[in-house]
Amino acid sequence: MKKGLFRRLGTQIREWRSEWDTDLLNPKQWLLDLFGAATTASGERITSDNALLNSNVYTCASILGGDIGKLPIQVFKTKGGDIQRDSSHPVATLLGSRPNPFMSAYIFKELMQVHMTVWGNGYANIEWEYTGPNAGKPKGLWPLDPSKTDVHVDINTGEPWYVTQLPSGEVRKIRHYDVLHFRAISKSGLKGMTPIAVVREELGVQQSQRKFLGSFYSNGTATRGILKIPSGTLDKPARDKARDEWQKANSGLTNAHRIAILDAGMEYQNLGMPLNDAQFIETSKFGIMEVAKIYKVPGYKLGLSDVKFSNMENQSLEYVKSTLQPIITNWEQEIDFKLFTEQERKRYYTKFNVATELRGDSASRAAYYKNMLDMGVFSINDVLELEERSKIGEMGDRHFISLNYVSLEQMDQYQMLKAGLAPKGGE
Structure with missing residues (x-):
């Protein structure tokens, strides 16, 4: 023993x-x-934990997290060549309603995406059902703290393991198939790199700028300058006294607009306000652009440019294709592999519904629906479902196609019928 x-x-x-x-x-x-090592050249220490307090990082995380959170994840199954939506599967319930008793589907998806945006990795422990008709299927998804979770590879078996620290302080080792792991761009494929490491220096500059602004306005003065004396010189005690009296009259928010009285022929010369410098303003804009570039978030979402209604739809489409679609594909492939059994993966898969992001204005939607109806792709009930309106019964499930369409094989016969040259009788 x-x-x-x-x-x-x-x-x-x-x-x-x-x-x-x-x-x-x-x-x-x-x-x-x-x-x-997290200390930048500006002297500011930037980590993934405090980077989220940066307004630009927070905005990007909020945009990406909110957009992923609001998109529904639907479960589909293939049967005999037919594709059907399955809303009764446990995965559909977890991702569409409640992943665990304490979170809605939106909160869970938003949280996972924020973790991936800031820390480069989003982890969730998969809780499995061991009894009943759903045995072997997931019944809960529990987020893990990305700052206290790491990936390790067993040197003997080559199998990856996840080591995490629970809120209770307990350190737990979890097998890879029990963790849903969404990762950002990676060097090894096992763990994503935090984007904060790429823009750490830039965030350090932004943090220094904000400290400067806070210090500047706390002084309550909008000017900086020198006191000139027309003739003669002052000894050190006199200079110190003049400086102290000037600062006492003009420093602090309560003294910001007090009138200073200059005696002994003194003259004040303003040296200008540093916040008016174009370089200071451009540095601030550059910092926002750098963060937006890392996350592939369009500048107009961060207030860097105006968006006109004429190009709003094109910019939204570009955002979905270039920014959201790679993230969505990352999610779908991880979910399909981790949450379905080996047998289920042959006929089950998940899909984000991005129709709401691509709907555009009413005129664009009407033109799109008309084209789909004319080609026989959509039925009337399909359009009503996309518009979240009640269906019109079985007649609405019928598909129609224009009589002007004819196959190439029948084109010659069709033209002869129009010309009255078609064979008569039973010929």
Whole structure:
């Protein structure tokens, strides 16, 4: 019994050592943080945790998280060449209604996307059903803290494991098929890189700018300058007294608009306000552009440019295709592999419904529906469903096509009938 206890203890110690073992060529994150690797050239320390407090990062995370959160994820199954939507599957319930008792589907999807946007990884522990008709299927999705979760590869088996710290402080090791993992761009394919590492210096500059603005306005003065004396010189005590009196009269918000009285022929010369400098303003705009570029968020969503109604639809379409579609594909492929069994993957799959993002204005939707109806792709009930209106019964399920369409094989016969040259009788 003692041998087994010592053996388990030795195994646990080796696992703990693997968590903390590091070297200078491949340092762990705790070592980087310890020696201030997250400190930028501006002197500001930027980590994924405090980067979310940056207004530009927060806006991008809010935009991407909100857009992914609001899009419904639907479950489909193929049967005999036919594609049917299955809203009764447990995966459809988890992703469309309630992934766990404490979160709605929107909150869960938004949270996972925010984690991936800021930390580069979104993790959720999969809770499985072990009994009943749904045995072997997922029954809950529990988000994990991305700042306290890491991916490790077993050197003996090559199998990836997830090590995380729970809110209780317990460190838990989880198998890879029990974790839903959405990752950003990666060097290894196992763990995503945090985008904050790319714009850390830029965020440091922005944080310094904000501190400067806070200090500037806290002084309550909009000017900087010098006091000139027409003739003669002042000794050091007199200069210090003049400076102290001037600062006392003009510093602080309560003294911002007080009138300073200059005696002894003193003259005040304004040196200008630094916030008027074009370089300062351009630096601020450049910082916003850099963050928006990293996340592929259009500038107009961050207030950098005006959007006209004439090109709103094109810009929205470009945003869906270039920004959202890669994220959506990432989600769909991870969900299909992790949440369906091997047998289910042969006929089940998930799909984000982006119709709401592509609907455009009423005139564009009407033209689109008309084309789909004319080609026989949509039925009337299909259009009503997309518009979230009541269907009109079985007659609305019929598909129509224009009589002007004819197959190439029948084109010659059709033209002869129109010319009255078609064979008569039973010929």
